[in-house]
Amino acid sequence: MGEVIVGLKVMPESPETNMEKLKNDIKNAIPKGVKLRGMSEKYIAFGLKAVDVTVTMPDSAGGSENVENALSKIPGVSSVEVTGTGLL
Amino acid sequence: MAEKPHMNLVFIGHVDHGKSTTVGRLLLETGVVPAHVIEEYRKKAAEKGKATFEFAWVMDALKEERERGLTIDVAHKRFDTSKYYFTIIDAPGHRDFVKNMITGTSQADAAVLVVSAAEGDGVQAQTKEHVFLARTLGVTQLIVAINKMDAAKPGYNEKRYNDVKEDVTKLLKTVGYKIDTVQFVPISALKSDNIIKPSENIKWFKGATFLQTLDNLKVPEKPTALPLRLPVQDVYTITGVGTVPVGRVECGVMKAGDKIIFQPANVAGEVKTIEMHHEQIPQAVPGDNVGFNVRGISKKDVKRGDVVGHSDNPPTVPKTFTAQVAILQHPSAIAAGYTPVFHCHTSQVACIFEELQKKLDPKTGQVKEEKPEFLKTGDIAIVKIRPTRPMVIEKAKDIPPLGRFAVRDMGQTVAAGLCIDIEKK
Numbered sequence: 001m002g003e004v005i006v007g008l009k010v011m012p013e014s015p016e017t018n019m020e021k022l023k024n025d026i027k028n029a030i031p032k033g034v035k036l037r038g039m040s041e042k043y044i045a046f047g048l049k050a051v052d053v054t055v056t057m058p059d060s061a062g063g064s065e066n067v068e069n070a071l072s073k074i075p076g077v078s079s080v081e082v083t084g085t086g087l088l
Numbered sequence: 089m090a091e092k093p094h095m096n097l098v099f100i101g102h103v104d105h106g107k108s109t110t111v112g113r114l115l116l117e118t119g120v121v122p123a124h125v126i127e128e129y130r131k132k133a134a135e136k137g138k139a140t141f142e143f144a145w146v147m148d149a150l151k152e153e154r155e156r157g158l159t160i161d162v163a164h165k166r167f168d169t170s171k172y173y174f175t176i177i178d179a180p181g182h183r184d185f186v187k188n189m190i191t192g193t194s195q196a197d198a199a200v201l202v203v204s205a206a207e208g209d210g211v212q213a214q215t216k217e218h219v220f221l222a223r224t225l226g227v228t229q230l231i232v233a234i235n236k237m238d239a240a241k242p243g244y245n246e247k248r249y250n251d252v253k254e255d256v257t258k259l260l261k262t263v264g265y266k267i268d269t270v271q272f273v274p275i276s277a278l279k280s281d282n283i284i285k286p287s288e289n290i291k292w293f294k295g296a297t298f299l300q301t302l303d304n305l306k307v308p309e310k311p312t313a314l315p316l317r318l319p320v321q322d323v324y325t326i327t328g329v330g331t332v333p334v335g336r337v338e339c340g341v342m343k344a345g346d347k348i349i350f351q352p353a354n355v356a357g358e359v360k361t362i363e364m365h366h367e368q369i370p371q372a373v374p375g376d377n378v379g380f381n382v383r384g385i386s387k388k389d390v391k392r393g394d395v396v397g398h399s400d401n402p403p404t405v406p407k408t409f410t411a412q413v414a415i416l417q418h419p420s421a422i423a424a425g426y427t428p429v430f431h432c433h434t435s436q437v438a439c440i441f442e443e444l445q446k447k448l449d450p451k452t453g454q455v456k457e458e459k460p461e462f463l464k465t466g467d468i469a470i471v472k473i474r475p476t477r478p479m480v481i482e483k484a485k486d487i488p489p490l491g492r493f494a495v496r497d498m499g500q501t502v503a504a505g506l507c508i509d510i511e512k513k
Contacts, residue, residue, distance in 0.1 A: 002108070003155060004180045006188065007162035011322045011334070038159040044334060045363030045379025046326050054161050063184025065499060078322045079392060081434070084162035085188035087108065087178035088154050 003088040005037070006064045008053045010071055011078045015047040018076070023051060025074045031066050033057060056088055092173040093307045096195060098227065100218035101202035103181040105209060106235040110202050110277040111165060111178055112147045114298070117284045118167040125149050143278065171303045179218065183416045186221060187494040187501045191431050195489075196222075198229035198305045203256055205248050205274070206239035211255045213466060216450050220414045220468065223263040224504050226488040229308070231271045231301045232256050237290060238276040244289045249274045262453030271301040310374045316340030317403060317482070317490050318372075318396040319433035320350070324379075325387045330360075333390060334379045335434070338489035342380070342396070343371040350385070350394040351403040352478035357384035393435030395480040395490070403480040403490070406510040408442060413495070413505035414468050421462035427476065428497035433490055437479040443472035470508070481507050 030036045038054035071080045101107050115121055165176035199222045240248040253272050274290050275298050281287035284299045321335045346359045360381040362369050372378045395403040426441040447457040448468045463469050484491025484506040495503040
């Protein structure tokens, strides 16, 4: 069935959130079976930045909820949103 | 030279009908397969004394390269035609990814439905599901690529094309596609028939090539004429600025100075300033991801899942709503009283299936059963839904981006659907 690529937008709790630490925590929170394939900061507004995260996983894994949940639990994360999904 | 208009193109269809091969062929024929992949292949082919170009090898090499590569982004499949610049979304096979397609922010502007004409293929359960999904996603422009014409029995025969076309036509009509706007094209992605130039093997076909059907698409207009709807993603208190909600404008236009209301919070305020990236902007239009400073509200008044609209045309918070749903996967049966979680824009609310009104025949769209006792995987039905707490949802016909939802339960995407009517409070 191939590999699925998923784009996620991670919003911090405040503009003062330490983005380097947040990115490092994201790296460490990626669940087993999911590969981190890209991470970049994106300026939103009024000093706020989001982290755009790209991951891949097998199509057979069935959804990206485990990644969304794992990233949502990181201290300092306000929300996690899927921005895009497709086959690799 | 001015940049070409951009389109997001989603490829849908049964997993074995050649979706990925069609995408690969398109990338190869439009010249976006990296030169080093082709060169490497030429060398290997020459070593083995092979003269013919083996498409499957290039597909494998590309796949390997993508899997091996370190960084990649969701919009990694891009190609150009003479008119447009396309980004391809190849729909995953697993149903649990349907939620991502519905709530994801990268909207498809057009869809290519790939249906195999090989013997025993044609319209399959997944074809039906994906057609329903395309409709739910609000994709109105559709190309039907009838693929594997080389594997029809006998190969490339017109009758098989017409038979498959007729079956697909019936299916499309059931979900409400206007058939005269749908483009049908016979192809063989594997053998490169009718992809960029007319094929000798399909002489009987006088219509467009696959690439021409893509150029016939139109860039959808931004829904600026619709009422303003901006689902809130997060809310911040920013020192020196004040309360700043963040979100994406789905439809309408929001300007600085506008009087707005957040629903279902039922809190009103006035937009002071709007920012996108590093800049202050006078107005935000559909597709813009913005932060905006609101006078008259505090962070605790509004939250993720609330929707912003103008005070004189507020977002709808219904008592109940009527929906058309497709049951994608459920281990047993769904009866009245079932209460899964509805994912609609940025909100997640448990909703009750209060009344199962009608079961539809997926082949004809006609009512198959009035007041069914239960629904099972594969059923399409009209149901009455009651949210367990206030939520914003709109009639899909009036405000498409806020009328679709995915239904989740037990860690699975159980169903997807559209709101077709509203019972106001």
